[in-house]
Every structure is written in structure tokens, then in C-alpha cells.
Amino acid sequence: MAAPEQRVGSDAGTRARRIARFLIPKIAQCIFVIWATYTVAFLLINALPGDPVLAALSLRGGDATSTDPAALQALRERYGLDGPLWQQYIVNFLALFRGDLGISIATGQPVVDMIGRALPHTAAVAVFALVLGFIGALAFTVWAYIARPAWVRNVVTQIPPLGIAIPAFLSGLVLISVFSFGFGWFPASGTNGFASIVLPGITLALPTGAIFFQVFSAAVFDAGASPFVFTANAKGLSQRTVVVRHVLRNALLPSITIIGLQIGYLAGGTAVVETVFSRDGIGRLTVDAVLARDTNVVMGVVIVVATVYAVVTLIVDGLYGVIDPRTRTRLSGRTEAKR
Numbered sequence: 395m396a397a398p399e400q401r402v403g404s405d406a407g408t409r410a411r412r413i414a415r416f417l418i419p420k421i422a423q424c425i426f427v428i429w430a431t432y433t434v435a436f437l438l439i440n441a442l443p444g445d446p447v448l449a450a451l452s453l454r455g456g457d458a459t460s461t462d463p464a465a466l467q468a469l470r471e472r473y474g475l476d477g478p479l480w481q482q483y484i485v486n487f488l489a490l491f492r493g494d495l496g497i498s499i500a501t502g503q504p505v506v507d508m509i510g511r512a513l514p515h516t517a518a519v520a521v522f523a524l525v526l527g528f529i530g531a532l533a534f535t536v537w538a539y540i541a542r543p544a545w546v547r548n549v550v551t552q553i554p555p556l557g558i559a560i561p562a563f564l565s566g567l568v569l570i571s572v573f574s575f576g577f578g579w580f581p582a583s584g585t586n587g588f589a590s591i592v593l594p595g596i597t598l599a600l601p602t603g604a605i606f607f608q609v610f611s612a613a614v615f616d617a618g619a620s621p622f623v624f625t626a627n628a629k630g631l632s633q634r635t636v637v638v639r640h641v642l643r644n645a646l647l648p649s650i651t652i653i654g655l656q657i658g659y660l661a662g663g664t665a666v667v668e669t670v671f672s673r674d675g676i677g678r679l680t681v682d683a684v685l686a687r688d689t690n691v692v693m694g695v696v697i698v699v700a701t702v703y704a705v706v707t708l709i710v711d712g713l714y715g716v717i718d719p720r721t722r723t724r725l726s727g728r729t730e731a732k733r
Contacts (some may be wrong), residue, residue, distance in 0.1 A: 420711045424704040431700035432490070433692075436483055439689050442681070446689045448497060473497050473690055485694075495694035500686040504696035508679060515585050516675035519667070520660040522595035524653075527602030530554075534603075535611045551560070554607035557600035566670040583672035594671045602656055609652055626727040652709060657706045686698060 439446075447469050470476040474486055474496050486496065495505035531554065538550040573593060574582035584590045665677030672678075676695055683691035 399548045417712065420708055425443065426709045427704040427707075428697070428700055429487075432487060432697055436486070436694055439693060440479055442689075446687060473499050473691075477569070483728060490697065495697065498683075498688055498691050500683070500688040500691070503717075505691050508691060509676065509694055511680045511696055512676050515673060516664050516668070517665060518591050519594045519598060519673070519675065521592050523598035523657060523660060526599040527604075527606055528657075530599065530603040531606035531610050535614050537614045538611060539614055551611065554604045557602075557604035558582040560600065562597055562601065563670050565600055566593070566667060569593045569596060570671070578683070579732075581660055585674045590671075594667045594673060597667050597670070598660060602660065605652065605656065605659070613647075650713065653706065654711050655707075657703055675676050678701065694732055 411529055433674055447466060467476065474480065474489070477485075489496070493506060495509070497503070498505055498508060501508070534550060534554050570582045570593065573579050580593050581590050582593075665681055667673070668678040670676040676699070680692065680695045682688075683695070
């Protein structure tokens with residue numbers, strides 16, 4: 395009994411080491427992305443001319459030149475902008491591990507609280523746009539795959555790219571004109587209820603779905619030309635069975651890998667959409683912070699978006715290792731066991 399138990403323990407240890415070798419580089423990459431984003435943002439913000447405290451005070455309407463130097467120094471200490479740059483870099487970076495993003499220069503509120511209030515509104519629109527874009531891309535891909543004759547397929551494949559070609563602010567204004575002012579189905583602005591999410595979500599879903607379609611359609615047509623699809627057709631399986639069980643299942647993996655990239659795009663794209671629809675969210679908070687020269691809020695938003703992007707990418711990479719049969723087999727060690 396000792397030998398089998400030792401063999402089982404050895405197999406479990408080997409599998410754990412394979413999983414660790416698979417995950418540790420991805421975790422290190424996640425941490426590196428956050429650190430690199432913080433470093434680049436810190437350097438760019440501090441490369442701007444002028445004192446951020448003086449600039450914020452002047453934009454409030456006060457006379458910054460007559461501010462008492464002692465009061466200015468107290469404000470810099472309050473906002474974490476005192477001392478040499480290298481000290482600010484280290485102190486503020488270490489503060490991230492405590493969840494401290496500093497104090498807003500414009501409002502005097504903790505940046506964490508401001509982002510915490512804005513993030514759910516942005517997340518609601520982003521998730522709705524992501525789901526809607528994925529479903530739309532899937533529908534157009536299947537339509538293009540089964541469309542006959544060839545010219546119909548060519549026409550269908552040219553429709554989704556329009557989502558990227560048309561600017562978000564233009565499609566948003568068209569949606570407001572038609573569905574808010576025309577039919578009165580949805581509110582033109584505001585952040586109340588699910589109805590206020592629909593039009594901004596559709597506006598973001600158009601380019602998101604177009605990107606999904608580009609990747610998904612290429613994978614579907616590539617899978618459709620594979621030998622196993624010809625074999626399935628030769629067996630007399632219905633077209634629905636061939637498409638669902640053989641084509642789509644093998645084409646989903648490439649689409650999953652770009653979800654992390656889409657999260658980053660959605661976080662940036664909300665700035666335009668939230669401004670057009672007058673919604674509260676990360677994008678509008680960023681625009682207001684830039685206009686107010688509130689560098690602490692800008693820095694906090696950049697770090698939060700980078701963290702969300704890095705964590706989502708890490709999760710997607712981990713799921714890919716579970717979903718992809720080749721990676722799953724390599725991690726489980728079944729190939730070696732068979733040998």
C-alpha cells in the first residue's frame with residue numbers, strides 16, 4: 395500500500411509544480427503591468443509644467459499667487475505632493491498596498507471613495523456592452539457562416555466593422571435622437587435604473603462586438619475548414635449540430651483570450667459615452683479630474699483601470715488553461731502518464 399500512496403503523492407506534487415509553473419509567470423506579469431502603469435503615469439503626470447496644487451487652486455477661481463507658502467506646503471503634505479519626486483514615487487506606491495489612493499485636490503475627498511461611487515455605474519454599462527457585443531458578434535458570425543450564396547456572406551461580414559468605423563459620440567447621439575427624443579423609450583441622460591444603461595451599453599457594444607466579430611469569425615471559418623467538420627458533414631449530421639458542437643466549440647477559445655483587452659477598451663471608452671449620456675462613472679470622473687488638474691484622481695483612476703485589466707487578463711489566462719484541452723492535458727500530466 396505504501397508504493398501506490400507514494401506514487402499518488404508524487405503525481406499530485408508533479409501536477410502542482412506544473413500548475414505553479416503555468417500560473418507564476420502570469421501572476422508576475424499581472425504585477426508588472428500594475429507597476430509599469432503606475433510608473434509611466436507618475437512620470438507623465440510629473441512631467442507636466444507647473445505645480446498641481448497651484449493649478450488646482452487657480453482653476454477653483456482663487457488667486458493662487460497670493461497663497462501663503464506655509465499654507466501651500468500644508469496642502470502639498472495633505473495631498474501627498476511634498477518632498478522630492480523619488481520620495482513621492484515610493485511613498486505613494488507603498489500606499490497602494492493599503493488601498494490608499496490619496497486625497498482629491500479638487501474636492502478634498504478620498505480618491506478611493508470617489509472611484510468606489512463611480513465604478514459600479516461604469517461596470518454596469520461595461521458588462522452590458524460586453525455581453526451584448528459578444529452575443530451580437532456570435533449571431534453575425536453564425537449568420538455569415540451559414541449564409542448562401544457567397545455574396546450574401548460577403549455583405550454580412552461587412553456589417554459589424556461599421557461599429558468601429560462610426561465614432562462612439564456619433565452613434566450615441568443618433569441613439570438619443572431616435573430612441574429618447576423620437577420614441578421616448580429610454581432616457582437620454584442620467585444614472586437611474588436599467589433603462590439608463592441600455593443606450594450607453596449599445597453605444598459601447600457596437601465597437602466591442604465588431605472586435606469580437608473580427609476574431610470570432612476568423613476562428614469559425616478556420617474551424618469550418620478543418621477535417622473534423624468535413625467528417626461530421628460526411629456522417630450526415632445536421633448543420634445545427636455541426637455548427638454548435640464542432641465549429642463554435644473550437645472557435646470560442648480565441649474569443650475568450652481577448653476579453654481582457656476588451657475590458658481595457660471598455661474602461662477607456664466610457665469617457666466619451668458617459669459624457670454624451672451625462673452619466674456618473676469612471677470615464678466622466680476622469681474627464682472632470684483632467685479639467686480640474688486633479689492629478690491624484692487621474693492617477694487613482696489609471697491605477698484602478700490597470701488593476702482591473704491585469705486581474706481580468708490573469709483570470710482569463712487561468713481559465714484558458716482549464717478550457718483548452720491541450721493546456722489542460724499538459725498541466726494534468728496525462729500525456730506523460732500514458733507514456
